Amino acid sequence: MIENQLEILGITNVPNARVIAAVKTAEWLSGAEDFKTVGHMREALQKLQNLGVDPEDFYALANQLPYKVNISWSDSGSEGRYDVVFVKQGASQQRTIFPHSTRARPWQSYANNPLQAKAARKLVPQLQTYLAEKLPEYMVPSAFVVLESLPLTPNGKINRRALRAFDPIQPQLTGGYVAPQTAVEQVLVKIWAEVLGVKRVGIDDNFFTLGGHSLLATQLVSRVRDAFKVELPLRSVFEAPTIAELSKVVESLKGSNVESKAPALVPLSRESRRMKLSSLNKESEQR
Secondary structure, three states: OOOOOOOEEEEEEEEEOOOHHHHHHHHHHHHHOOOOOHHHHHHHHHOOOOOOEOHHHHHHHHHOOOEEEEEEEOOOOOOOEEEEEEEEOOOOOOOOOOOOOOOOOOHHHHOOOOOHHHHHHHHHHHHHHHHHHHOOHHHOOOOEOOOOOOOEOOOOOEOHHHOOOOOOEOOOOOOOOOOOOOHHHHHHHHHHHHHHOOOOOOOOOEOOOOOOOHHHHHHHHHHHHHHHOOOOOOHHHHHOOEHHHHHHHHHHHHHOOOOOOOOOOOOOOHHHHHHHHHHHHHHHHHO
């Protein structure tokens, strides 16, 4: 490179010495190798050869040469690899080019959509209700999968082979919609709709099938406790995941006159949280 004085030189698919051990461990944990104990895996890591090159070594090399160095993650499909480009200082072409890179990744591939799960919880029940009104029961899908977009072939048709297996969102379709019958069920339906972010909930719908999880179950318990003044254990939501079942638990607790002593969970504004933290810090300093 020095003798020929190339204006640009690219090196692709360089193993990253900083992360190669972690990458190999992840591969082995996924089933690429069969290790019976953690000790065997550690021994294999110690015997690894060709651990790659630390990116800092390229920067140190560039300091000894009349070149600038630019490093980017490789698009080769192999985890933990990167591309290096040496650009001669004062070269007419100032923009860094990775000549062997395939194509730039879309920006959305670097982050997730935190609202996607919430949107899915709203969309699936609406779609379920709409299809139940338009189609006979045997034609209504038993599971729904929410995708950002459908993979297409170069001809613009759906590429079915490119569809991966997803965890389906399965609404409760077997019994259809059942409206609340008692006052307790009516209150529970309202609470469920607010916690899950859906418009309509039947008393036979499963809390977790509609998108509920342990954190939302905690919110549900707090609101039930505040509405009925009963101490509802969190495990009750898991043991009685439908409104029809949970209403019996609530009525039983109301009949035993067991009132809640725990305060309800109330959302605080950012300013309120800041003032509360400031007060706690002052108290700790005084102590």
